[in-house]
Amino acid sequence: MDPFRALLNSLSASLSDMELRDLKFLCQDKIGKRKLESVHSGRELFSFLMEQQLIASHNVDLLKSMFEVIKRKDLISRLEQFVEEGEAVPPDEQPDMNERRLQKVVIEVICENVGRDWKMLIRKLDLSDVKMDRIIAANPRDLREQLFQSLREWQKWKGKDAKVTDLIKALRDCNMNLVADIAEQKLSHQNTATI
Template sequence: MDPFLTLLHSFSSSLSDSELSSLKFLCRGKIGKRKLESVRSGGELFSILLEQQLIRSGEVSFLEGLLASIKREDLVSQLKHFVEEGEANAPDDQPDVHEKRLLKAAFEVICENVGRDWKIVMRKLGFSEVKMDRVVAANPFNLREQLAQSLREWQKWKGRDAKVTDLIKALRGCNMNLVADRVEQKLLSLNTGTR
């Protein structure tokens, strides 16, 4: 069974009638009026969105925006968790287990040590302004979460090409040598088995 469809099914069953109406209203620019009028459940709406490729396992930003608009933060966080667990992307396009572990450790260090200048690092990594704006809109008052989510999005975007060496190079390119050194120390401690 497709884990993404299972997730959508659980979302569908938790939507109230008024929430479904709101979702249908928000989709008016993407789905024709006649088609929307025939929708009676969240599952039917998600089916149309899947058919039109507005949502799919590897691209959930439209769905995330819809759920955030109807103030269903619980579903947004389930969706983010689904994406973070790597279930959203095909396993052959993901970094290997070892690289994922290193990336996660590097992300922790970067989130602890890079503050307001996080966008400079993300630009250095080739992350688009549009994606950064989307992340900021989703987390308007949480700087650390903006950075953490941007790093996860970058990893998703790069797939198996997401490497810790790119992060370190970007940090050094932004004159954040201390943070780059801390990332390297953390990775060294992981590789030698110390904490």
């Protein structure tokens, strides 16, 4: 069973008739009037949005913004959890579990220890300025969240090619050797703890 379709089915069951009407109204510029009139459930609406390629397991931004308008933060949380748990990326494109665990450790160290120079680090990881600008706009006053979301975007973009060694190398290339040392020290503790 497709996990994304299962999620959409569950989200559909959580919508009231009034919320479905609101969502249909928000989709008037994306789905034809005749099709919208035939929609009687969230599941049908989501199917049309998938047909139009406006939503997909790796692209839930439209759904999140629609749920924001109807003030359903709980549904936004479920979407974000789906993305965080790696369901948004095809399994063969994800790093293995051990690599993801190590990445989490290094990302925590980076977020705790890299300050205003975070953009230099993200550029070393080859994430585009456009993506960084979008992340900054979404988190205008939270430097740490900007860094964290940029690193998450890098992970999604690289998929199974996202490596801890790339993070360490980027830190060293930016002369953030102390942060790289802390990260390597935490990694060695992680490795000895799992043996």
